[in-house]
Amino acid sequence: MKKTRLNAVHKEAGARMVEFAGFEMPVEYRGIIDEHLAVRTRAGLFDVSHMGEIIVEGPEALACVQYLTPNDAAKLAPGQVQYTALTTPEGTFVDDMLVYCLSVPDKYLLVVNAANTDKDFAWVKEKAAPFKVFVANRSDEHSQLALQGPLAQEILQPLTDLDLSQMKSFTFSFGKVAGIDCLVSRTGYTGEDGFEIYTLTETPEVIWKAIIAEGEPRGLMPVGLGARDTLRLEARLMLYGNDISDRTTVLEADLKWIIKFQKGDFLGKAVLEKQLQEGLKRKLVGFEVVDKGIARPHYPVFAGGRQVSEVCSGTFAPYVRKAIGLVYLPIEYTEIGTEFEIGARDRKLKARVVPTPFYKRERK
Amino acid sequence: MYPDNLYYTKDHEWLRLEGEEAVVGLTDFAQKQLGDIIYVDLPQPGRVLEAHQAIGSVESVKSVSDVYSPVSGEVVAVNPELAQTPDLINKDPYGQGWIVRLKIKDKSELNNLMKAADYEKYLEGLEH
Numbered sequence: 157m158k159k160t161r162l163n164a165v166h167k168e169a170g171a172r173m174v175e176f177a178g179f180e181m182p183v184e185y186r187g188i189i190d191e192h193l194a195v196r197t198r199a200g201l202f203d204v205s206h207m208g209e210i211i212v213e214g215p216e217a218l219a220c221v222q223y224l225t226p227n228d229a230a231k232l233a234p235g236q237v238q239y240t241a242l243t244t245p246e247g248t249f250v251d252d253m254l255v256y257c258l259s260v261p262d263k264y265l266l267v268v269n270a271a272n273t274d275k276d277f278a279w280v281k282e283k284a285a286p287f288k289v290f291v292a293n294r295s296d297e298h299s300q301l302a303l304q305g306p307l308a309q310e311i312l313q314p315l316t317d318l319d320l321s322q323m324k325s326f327t328f329s330f331g332k333v334a335g336i337d338c339l340v341s342r343t344g345y346t347g348e349d350g351f352e353i354y355t356l357t358e359t360p361e362v363i364w365k366a367i368i369a370e371g372e373p374r375g376l377m378p379v380g381l382g383a384r385d386t387l388r389l390e391a392r393l394m395l396y397g398n399d400i401s402d403r404t405t406v407l408e409a410d411l412k413w414i415i416k417f418q419k420g421d422f423l424g425k426a427v428l429e430k431q432l433q434e435g436l437k438r439k440l441v442g443f444e445v446v447d448k449g450i451a452r453p454h455y456p457v458f459a460g461g462r463q464v465s466e467v468c469s470g471t472f473a474p475y476v477r478k479a480i481g482l483v484y485l486p487i488e489y490t491e492i493g494t495e496f497e498i499g500a501r502d503r504k505l506k507a508r509v510v511p512t513p514f515y516k517r518e519r520k
Numbered sequence: 521m522y523p524d525n526l527y528y529t530k531d532h533e534w535l536r537l538e539g540e541e542a543v544v545g546l547t548d549f550a551q552k553q554l555g556d557i558i559y560v561d562l563p564q565p566g567r568v569l570e571a572h573q574a575i576g577s578v579e580s581v582k583s584v585s586d587v588y589s590p591v592s593g594e595v596v597a598v599n600p601e602l603a604q605t606p607d608l609i610n611k612d613p614y615g616q617g618w619i620v621r622l623k624i625k626d627k628s629e630l631n632n633l634m635k636a637a638d639y640e641k642y643l644e645g646l647e648h
Contacts, residue, residue, distance in 0.1 A: 172552075187610075188581045189556040382555070382582060448559055450579050472558045472581045479558075501577075501584070 160205035161299050165361050169378055177270035179206040182380040191383035192474040195346050196515075198375035199305030201367050202384060204345075208273030209298045209354070210266040210280055214289035218261030224283055224423060225255065226406055228416040229264065232257035237326045237341055240414050242268075242276060247405040247424035247431065251276050252394055254343060256328060269396045283423070299360035303367055304350030304379075304387075306517075311371040312351055315363075316340065320351075334366035345384065347391025347515055389480065390473045392442060392513040398453055399440060399468045399482050407431050408484065409440050439490045440468070442512035445479035447505040451498045458504070459489045459496040467498060473514055480514050481507075521548045523614055527590065527630055528639035534614065535590045535633060537624075544590060545618045546578065549643055551610045554580040560606045562598040562620065569593060571629055575620055578609065591629040593622035 158179045166173065171182035182203065184191060194200050212220055221229045227240035236257050242250035251272040256265035268276045277293040284291050303312055309320045318331035318340055328341035336357045344350040353363065368378065379387075385395070394400050400409045407415070407428055415428060445451050451470035456463050470481030489496060494509045522528070527535040532550035536543045551557070559579040569575060569589040577586050598620050601608055609617035624630075634642060 184555060187556050386581060450558065450584065452584070472579075474556075474581065 158206075160203055161358065161360050162203045162205060162301075162364055165364055166203065166378075171378070171380060174381070176381055177206055179270060181206060182378070184380040184382045185378045188380075188382040188386060189474040191377050191379040192386050194375060194377040195305045195348055195379060195383065195387055196475045197306070198377075199303060199307040199311055199350075199371050200346075200377055200379035200383070201364065201371065202302040202304065202379050203300075203364070204302050204352070204384075205299040205360070206270035207298075207300050208266075208268040208270060208276060208293070208295040209300075210268060210273075210277055211263070211292045211294055212266065212280065212284065212289050213263045213292070214287070215262055216287040217264050217289050220284045220287040220289045221255060221264050221266075222420060222422060223287070224280060226415040226422055226424065226428070227255075228419040229255055229257070230419065232260070234259055235327050235329060237328055237343055239326075241400075241406060241411070242266075242279060243406060243422065243424035243428075244402055245423050245427070246402075247407070247427035248402045249396065249400045249404065249406070249409070250279050250402065251396055252400060256339075256341065272396060297356050299355050299357065301353045301355075301360065301363060301367070302344055302346075302350065303353065303371075304344045304346040304348045305376070306349060307371070307374050307376065308348070308350040311367065311374060311376060312340075315366050315370055325349075334363045336360075336363055338363070345393055346387040347393070347513065348387075348517055383474075385469075386471050386474055389469050389471055389482070390475055390513065390515040392482070395469055404440070404484065405431060408436055408438055436487050438465070438484045438486050440482055440484050441490050441509045442514060443481055443483055443496075443507045444510045444514075445481075445498065445505050445507050446495070447503075447507075449500050449503065449505045450479040451481045451500060451505060451507065456499040457483050457485070457496060458499065459485065459494075463499075464489070464496075470498075476514050478514070480510075482512075485509070522636040522640055524636045526614070526636065527633035528636065528642075529588065529590045529633060530642065531586075531588045533588060533590050535630075536614075537630070540624055541596065542591060542593065542622045542624050543618050544575070544587075544620050544622060546587065546609055546613055547639070548613050550585075551613045551617070554578060554583060554585065555610075556581050557606045557609050560602040560609070560619070562602065563595050565595050565597055567595045569595065569622070571632070578606070587619060589620075589622065590633055591622065592625040594625070595620055596623050597621040
């Protein structure tokens with residue numbers, strides 16, 4: 157099992173550790189609900205060093221990224237970030253990811269899911285073969301910390317030479333945090349304002365401890381993968397393997413906004429165009445459990461007297477205090493307000509299609 | 521963490537003997553494994569249970585698990601507080617977080633349960 161460079165720090169803090177994507181990771185420190193609420197109301201610090209970092213570099217890097225992804229990477233200037241996907245020729249997901257534009261048109265950083273890093277790297281390398289690019293998997297060298305929550309800027313500012321007040325959402329800059337060289341982006345996976353901090357240092361615990369020291373008096377908590385999952389689901393952010401996979405298309409996942417059909421050719425384009433013309437047969441929707449109970453991944457879903465699918469993501473959402481989830485339903489059941497049933501062990505729970513995100517922060 | 525006056529099961533329930541009755545709850549180990557408890561599904565008083573039969577279930581943010589009756593008996597009361605504040609099981613597993621009270625059918629079944637020291641050894645075995 158792999159360890160991040162912050163492994164000892166988590167154990168010192170009393171975290172419960174679990175295996176995730178081949179890494180020994182903290183699942184919770186003080187409890188999922190407390191950690192979740194800390195991020196919604198104050199701030200939380202995550203070790204997400206397990207995430208994958210793949211560099212695509214060379215004169216045709218932009219052309220290569222454009223071919224591999226449905227979003228329009230040509231819109232990115234250096235210092236900008238974009239949510240997009242690696243798509244198969246069938247318009248389904250190899251992964252979802254962030255693209256960081258380091259230099260136009262010759263250097264891009266792909267930040268991918270830990271569980272998919274090796275698969276993604278092999279995929280990108282293979283598909284990039286016709287392009288004049290060099291593809292490198294830099295995941296092991298990188299540590300990544302995420303500082304998320306309404307107090308994130310206030311906590312990070314005293315520790316960095318970057319002017320965070322000037323850093324817009326989905327942009328990044330290079331600077332020092334706690335005296336260490338970092339890439340800092342205003343991004344995250346929680347639905348809150350916040351930053352993701354990438355560094356090549358051998359001692360990321362210096363940054364971790366500095367943020368804890370600065371943040372704890374303001375109510376910051378370290379946050380494990382348990383609350384990371386409940387936070388991202390409340391904000392309707394996708395989890396590969398649960399909500400999206402190589403068996404679901406980008407359109408079915410209701411991510412049409414990351415497809416830019418006008419930009420030129422990309423993997424899966426023809427299939428997605430056809431699917432758009434013909435109309436979807438099923439779509440990912442958010443639901444609330446009406447009865448008392450929590451829907452979990454893989455619980456069977458029933459509509460019109462038959463099983464139609466199974467739950468993708470499902471949990472108790474600590475901030476909205478409801479049992480929520482995501483599920484692919486036949487298109488005729490996807491209207492807001494439609495009721496259906498979920499098999500929860502020996503019971504059937506009534507559930508209802510609701511608008512998403514389940515939680516949206518108030519913007520200042 | 522594992523009071524000496526209680527009996528324990530391999531499924532991480534505890535039992536406290538009170539005359540002919542038994543109070544049953546989940547151990548500290550169990551509540552820690554479950555994490556924040558959100559719902560508790562409890563039986564109706566009057567229900568007759570066999571040893572190892574499911575009494576009900578507890579559901580946390582992370583998972584759901586059954587609670588089993590340590591001995592055979594009849595449910596005489598369920599903790600009324602758990603409907604509103606299920607996390608009493610997290611906060612006070614051996615006190616306010618009790619789950620059901622049973623009228624014991626056959627006290628000799630207590631011999632099948634573990635004492636605190638044995639339970640702690642059993643937990644060490646689980647954690648390697």
